[in-house]
Amino acid sequence: xxxxxxxxxxxxxxxxxxxxxxxxxxxxxxxxxxxxxxxxxxxxxxxxxxxxxxxxxxxxxxxxxxxxxxxxxxxxxxxxxxxxxxxxxxxxxxxxxxxxxxxxxxxxxxxxxxxxxxxxxxxxxxxxxxxxxxxxxxxxxxxxxxxxxxxxxxxxxxxxxxxxxxxxxxxxxxxxxxxxxxxxxxxxxxxxxxxxxxxxxxxxxxxxxxxxxxxxxxxxxxxxxxxxxxxxxxxxxxxxxxxxxxxxxxxxxxxxxxxxxxxxxxxxxxxxxxxxxxxxxxxxxxxxxxxxxxxxxxxxxxxxxxxxxxxxxxxxxxxxxxxxxxxxxxxxxxxxxxxxxxxxxxxxxxxxxxxx
Numbered sequence: 328x329x330x331x332x333x334x335x336x337x338x339x340x341x342x343x344x345x346x347x348x349x350x351x352x353x354x355x356x357x358x359x360x361x362x363x364x365x366x367x368x369x370x371x372x373x374x375x376x377x378x379x380x381x382x383x384x385x386x387x388x389x390x391x392x393x394x395x396x397x398x399x400x401x402x403x404x405x406x407x408x409x410x411x412x413x414x415x416x417x418x419x420x421x422x423x424x425x426x427x428x429x430x431x432x433x434x435x436x437x438x439x440x441x442x443x444x445x446x447x448x449x450x451x452x453x454x455x456x457x458x459x460x461x462x463x464x465x466x467x468x469x470x471x472x473x474x475x476x477x478x479x480x481x482x483x484x485x486x487x488x489x490x491x492x493x494x495x496x497x498x499x500x501x502x503x504x505x506x507x508x509x510x511x512x513x514x515x516x517x518x519x520x521x522x523x524x525x526x527x528x529x530x531x532x533x534x535x536x537x538x539x540x541x542x543x544x545x546x547x548x549x550x551x552x553x554x555x556x557x558x559x560x561x562x563x564x565x566x567x568x569x570x571x572x573x574x575x576x577x578x579x580x581x582x583x584x585x586x587x588x589x590x591x592x593x594x595x596x597x598x599x600x601x602x603x604x605x606x607x608x609x610x611x612x613x614x615x616x617x618x619x620x621x622x623x624x625x626x627x628x629x630x631x632x633x634x635x636x637x638x639x640x641x642x643x644x645x646x647x648x649x650x651x652x653x654x655x656x657x658x659x660x661x662x663x664x665x666x667x668x669x670x671x672x673x674x675x676x677x678x679x680x681x682x683x
Contacts, residue, residue, distance in 0.1 A: 374404070374405075374406050375406065376405070376406055376408055377406060377407050377408070377597070377598070377602070378408050378409075378410070379407070379408070379409050379410070379433035379434060379594060380409065380410050380412055380432055380433045380434070381395065381396060381409050381410070381411055381412065381432075381433060381434040381435065381436070381588075382411070382412035382413070382414065382416065382417055382423060382432060382435050382436075383414050383435055383436040383437065384414060384415055384419060384420045384423065384435070384437055384441060385414055385566065386414045386415075387565075387566070388414070388436050388617075389411065389413070389414050391436060391493075391613050391614075391616070391617045392411045392436050393411050394613045394616065395409070395434075395436075395491070395588060395606075395609055395610065395613050396409035396410070396411055398609045398612065398613065399605055399606060399609050402605045402608070402609055403602065403605055406602075407602060407605065407606075409433075409434075412432075417432060420435075420437050420441035420442060420444065420445070421441075421444050421445050423435045423437070424442060424445035424487065424589075425445070426591070427486070427487060427589060427590065427591030427593075427594075428485070428486040428487070428591055428592075428593070429591070429593070430591055430593030430594060432591065433590060433591065433594040434588055434589065434590045434591075434594070435588070435589050436586070436587075436588050436589070437586055437587075437589060438495040438584060438585065438586035439453055439454070439478055439495070439584055439585055439586055439587070440454065440495065440521065440523065440584050441586075442482070442487070442589065443523075445485070446481060446482070446485055448524070448665065449481050449666075450478050450481060450482075451523065451524060451525060451662075451665065451666065452477075452662065452665075452666040452670050452671075452674070453469065453474050453477070453478055453584065453585070454523070454525065454526075454582050454583060454584040455525050455582075455655075455658060455659055455662060455674065456525060456526075456529045456581045456582050456651075456654070456655045456658055457581060457651070457652065457654075457655030457656075457659075458474070458583065458674065458679070459583045460580065461580070462494075462622065465494065465497075465583045465585070466618075467680075467683055468679060468680055468683045469492075469583060469584075469585050470492040470493070470494060470585050470614075470618070471492060471683070472679070472680075472682070472683025473673070473679045473680075473682040473683045474585075474679060474683075475489070475492050475585060475587070477670070482589070483592075486591060486592045486593075487589050487590070487591065487592070488589065488590040488591070488592060488595045489587045489588075489589055490587060490588050490589075490590070490606060490607045490610040490611075491587050491588040491606075491607070491609070491610020491611055491613060491614040492585055492586070492587045492611075492614050492618075493585065493586050493587065493613075493614040493615075493617040493618050493621070494583075494585055494586070494617070494618045494621050494622070495560065495583075495584040495585055495586045495621075496560030496561070496562050496563070496583070496584070496621060496625065497560060497578075497579075497580045497581075497582065497583050498526070498558050498559060498560055498579070498581065498582040498583075498584075499558070499559070499560065499561055499576055499577060499578050499579055499580070500513070500518060500556060500557075500558050500576070500577050500579055501556050501557055501559075501561075501564065501569065501573035501575065501576045501577075502516055502518070502555045502556025502557075502573065502574070502575050503549060503555060503556060503572065503573060503574050503575070504516060504555045504556070504575070505575060506575045506577070506639050506641050507575065507577035507641060507643075508577070508641050508642070508643060508644050508647065509643075509644055509646065509647050510533060510534065510646075510647050510650050511534075512577075513530075513533045513534055513535045514533070514534035514535065515534065515535070515536065516535045516536065516555045516556060517535070517536045517538050517553070517554045517555045517556075518530055518535050518536065518537055518538065518554065518555065518556050518557065518558055519537075519538050519539070519540055519545050519548060519549075519554045519556070519557040519558065520537040520538070520539060520557075520558045521539070521542075521558075522539045524662075524665070525582075525658055525662065526558065526582060527539070528658050528661065529581060529582070529654060529658060530558070532654045532657065532658070533651075533654065538553070538554050540553075540554070542566070542567055543567075545557050545567045545568075545569060546567060546568045546569055546572065549569060549572050549573075550572065556573065556575075557569060557573075560625070561576065561625050561628055561629060562621055562624055562625045562628065564628070565628070570628065570632065570637070571637065573637075573638065574637070574638065574639065575638070575639050575640075575641070576629075576632075576638055576639070576640045576641070577640075577641050577642070577643065578640065578641070578642050578643075579643060579651070581651060581655070587610075587614065588606075588610045588613075588614070590606070656675075659671060659674055659675055660675075
């Protein structure tokens, strides 16, 4: 009797061990990346998960970094996982460019003007005054045209990959002294400008006095009378805290610049063609959203300033616009030594429009 019981127990034990060895349990499997087994975006166990970092140098751009991360994650079924680092947490734009080149940062979001400091001014041709006149031309000739393509070529030579263009807007002049509709109204005004050769030359040729100080010092400089006004896109007036100080804005639309997502080649070159295409497609979509938001917010800021009685907004007269056109061409000619015959000839001939 005892012998029968022993053999029955032994047979039961062998059956249990056999089921366990064959995987005959109902326990759920755990994804290798720690995600949910039922998450449709989670990568398959055989897919390689690629982690990357992304940052920007402006707080109001962080949401677009996050949008890129979220949409790339979804489009790649969870294989491409990004981490958004706080704006300015890695230093200024020049610091981040160097990190991209070294591979310690994967992607950043920045305007071309800021990146240009890392490239010894090689991109400056892109925002020579008068290249584009309005949003339609900016989209066609710069954001998705020859200008962006040329910027991309120059950046690639420095180990930077440009994708997903967005607008950085048209630069306007705001001041606390008087409305501007004629060239004589600009004469003698002390205007804070970035240290960009063509912008400085533009204001000098207009008879104004360009003053190059840090953007963080603009508000106090206006309040103390060190400068009478500033040059920037109205969208960026908020970043410099001057919306409640400036009284007069002239929509010169003389200078346009763009921006993009920028990857370092140490990261980009590790990607498959399929993954590069995902970044490029999502970058275009997020860049377009950024651009739409930028123009809508600019219109809102202007209208709010007018409705509140804070701003008087003017445009150049026909006579002033004609004088500005002459200044534009003169600065293009003067820039030949900086950017070379090939680029300047394409600009002067208008070929940059037909090539776009």
